[in-house]
Amino acid sequence: MSGHDFHPLVKQLLDGDITLADLPAELRAEGEDALRLLAAVDRTDVSVPAVTWRVMAALERRRRPVLPWLLAPALALAAALILWILPAKPATPAALVTVRFVLVAPEAREVSLAGTFNQWDAHATPLVRTGPTGVWTATLTLPAGQHQYAFVVDGVRWVPDPGAPAVDDGFGRRNSVLTL
Amino acid sequence: MIIALVTLPLSLLGMQQQGGAGIAARLAGRVSPEVAALVVELGTAASARGLPVDPLIQKAIEGGAKGVPSERVAAAVRLVVLELDTAALALREGGVVSDTLVIAAGEFAITAGLSGNDITALARTGASPSALTVGLRVAGTLAAIGVPSAEDIGLISSKLRSGEPAADLLSLPAVIQSEVARGTPPAQAAAGRRRGTRNLLRTRRLRRTPRLRHILR
Numbered sequence: 001m002s003g004h005d006f007h008p009l010v011k012q013l014l015d016g017d018i019t020l021a022d023l024p025a026e027l028r029a030e031g032e033d034a035l036r037l038l039a040a041v042d043r044t045d046v047s048v049p050a051v052t053w054r055v056m057a058a059l060e061r062r063r064r065p066v067l068p069w070l071l072a073p074a075l076a077l078a079a080a081l082i083l084w085i086l087p088a089k090p091a092t093p094a095a096l097v098t099v100r101f102v103l104v105a106p107e108a109r110e111v112s113l114a115g116t117f118n119q120w121d122a123h124a125t126p127l128v129r130t131g132p133t134g135v136w137t138a139t140l141t142l143p144a145g146q147h148q149y150a151f152v153v154d155g156v157r158w159v160p161d162p163g164a165p166a167v168d169d170g171f172g173r174r175n176s177v178l179t180l
Numbered sequence: 181m182i183i184a185l186v187t188l189p190l191s192l193l194g195m196q197q198q199g200g201a202g203i204a205a206r207l208a209g210r211v212s213p214e215v216a217a218l219v220v221e222l223g224t225a226a227s228a229r230g231l232p233v234d235p236l237i238q239k240a241i242e243g244g245a246k247g248v249p250s251e252r253v254a255a256a257v258r259l260v261v262l263e264l265d266t267a268a269l270a271l272r273e274g275g276v277v278s279d280t281l282v283i284a285a286g287e288f289a290i291t292a293g294l295s296g297n298d299i300t301a302l303a304r305t306g307a308s309p310s311a312l313t314v315g316l317r318v319a320g321t322l323a324a325i326g327v328p329s330a331e332d333i334g335l336i337s338s339k340l341r342s343g344e345p346a347a348d349l350l351s352l353p354a355v356i357q358s359e360v361a362r363g364t365p366p367a368q369a370a371a372g373r374r375r376g377t378r379n380l381l382r383t384r385r386l387r388r389t390p391r392l393r394h395i396l397r
Contacts, residue, residue, distance in 0.1 A: 116238050119210075120245035144350075146288055146317045148242075158246055165324035165353065167292045170239065170256035171248045177292070179321045179353055 010034050095144040097180040101151075103127065103161065106134025108153045115149025115175075117142050122152040148175040200224050206237050211244040215253050222261050231264045232280035235287055263290045270296035274303020282309050285316035292320035298333045307340040314346045315339070321353040322370065325360060331370040338377040 012018045013031045023031045101113055113125040117140070127136035136151075148167070151159045160166045161176035169175040200220045207216040219240045223233040239260045243253030267286025271278040273296075278286075286299045302315055319336045323329065339349055352373065359369035 114245060116242075120238075120242045122245060146285065146320075165321055165357065167288075167320075167324050169242065169246075170259055170291075171243060171246060171252060173246070175242075177321055177324050179317050179350060 006030065006034050014038060096141050097144055098139060098141045099178065099180070100137060100139045101127065101149075101161070102163070103136045103151045103153075103159070104134055105136055105151075105153055105159075108134065108136065110154055111136040112152045112155075113138055113140070113149060114152050114158075116147050117149070122155060127151070142178075142180060144180045147178040147180070149178065150175055203233060203237060207240055207244075211240045211253065212250045215240055215244070215250050215257070218254050219257055222257060226261055226264060229265070229268070230278075230280070230283075231261070231268060232284045232287075234280075235260050235264065235284055260287065263287045266290055266296050267299055270299035271303050274300040276303040276309065276312065279309055282313050282316065285313045285320070289316045289320035289323070292323040294319060294323050294329055294332070298329050301333050302336060302340065305337050305340040311340060311343075311346065311349075314349050318349050318352050322356060322366075325353060325357055326366040327356065327370045328367050331367045331374070335370045335374040335377070338374055342377055344377070 006014070007027055007030060009018065009023055009027055010031050013020065013023060014034055020028060020031050020035070103111055105111055111127040111129075112122055113127060114120045114122045118124040125138055125140065127138040129136055148169075149161070150169075150173070151161065153159050158173055160174040164176040164178060166174040166176050200223070203220045203223045204216055207219060211219070219236050223236050226236065227233050236257050239257050240253055243256055248256075264283055264287045267290055268278055268283045271282060271286055276282065289299060290296070298319070299316065302319060303312060305312075305315075307315060315336050319332050322332045322335070327335075335352075336349070339352070356366065356369045356373065359372075360366050364372075
C-alpha cells in the first residue's frame, strides 16, 4: 500500500477490526476508497507447483557446470570400489571331523601323509607304526569339505590310500579322496 | 571427482597386484619361479572371471611336492583352469549364480570323471548353493568309486530334490563303497540307494494326503 497513508481508523477498517459504519462521517469516503483499493488487489492463488518448478529449474541451471555425464560412471565406479574393498563375508567356521588314516606297509621305514590339508608337505604328518605287523596310522582332525591326499612311503614313494576312492592327479598318479 | 576417476583404476590394479603377490607368497619356495609366474598370471585372470584361485595354487604346490617337472606342473595347472571354466559355465547353464565353492566342487566332479552336462543336471535340481556344493563333491566321489555317471547323477539329483540333510549325502560314499567291497557292482549299489530315496519321497507325499494318513500310521 505504498503511496497511501490512511488514517489509523481506516487501517483498522482494512484489518477488519471495525466496519465502515463505525468510522466517523469525515473518514467514510477515505474508508470506501481504501476498501475499493483492497478489492482490486489480485487474489489469484499462488501455485506452489509452479514455484517448485521454478526453484528446480534454477537448481538445474546451477548444476549444469558439474558435468552431469561424469556423475553416473563415477558413482558406479565408487560402488564397485566399495564392493571390492569390503571384506568378504566371514566364512562360517567349518565343522571339524576326526579321521583315522591307516596304511599297511610292513617294509616301510617311514610313512607320512601329504594332502590339500597340509599343503602337500611330505614331512608334516608322519604316521606311527603300530605293532610288528607293519600297520601305520595317524589320526587327524580336518575341516569338513573335500580333501585329496596320498601316503608318502620312505620319503619318496607316493601311494594312494587303498581304502579310499581316488582320482587322477594330473601327473600320472592317483590322489585319494576324502569327502567330509 | 576426476581425481577419483583417475585413481580408481590404479587402486584396482594395485589390489590385483596384491592378489598376485598373495599367490606368489603361497608358492614361494614350493615351485619353480616359472611355475609361480604362470600361476600368478592364470590366477589373476581366473579371479577376474569369478573363479576360485585355490585349486590352481594347490595343484602347483602338489606338483612341486611330488617333484614333477615344471612343464608338467604348468600343464596340470592349465587343465585345472579349463575345468574351472567348464564347471562355471555348466553351473550358469543350470541357472546357478555360482560362488567359488560351488565352482571348485564342480571342478572336482569333472576331475573325477563327470561332464559339464552332469553338473548342469545337478544345478537344475534347484538345490541351495551349499547343498549343491556337497552334492557335487559327493557325486565326484561316487564317480571315483566307479559309479557310472547316469546312476550317479540320478542318485544325487533325487537326494538334492528330496532335501536330505548334507550329513546324509556325505554318508553316501562310505555306504556305496562298503556295498562295493561286499561285491555289489557300483551301478547297482547306487541304483539301490536311489530306489530308497524314491520310496522315501513317495511316503512323504502320501503322508501329505490326509485320507491316507491313517493307513500309514
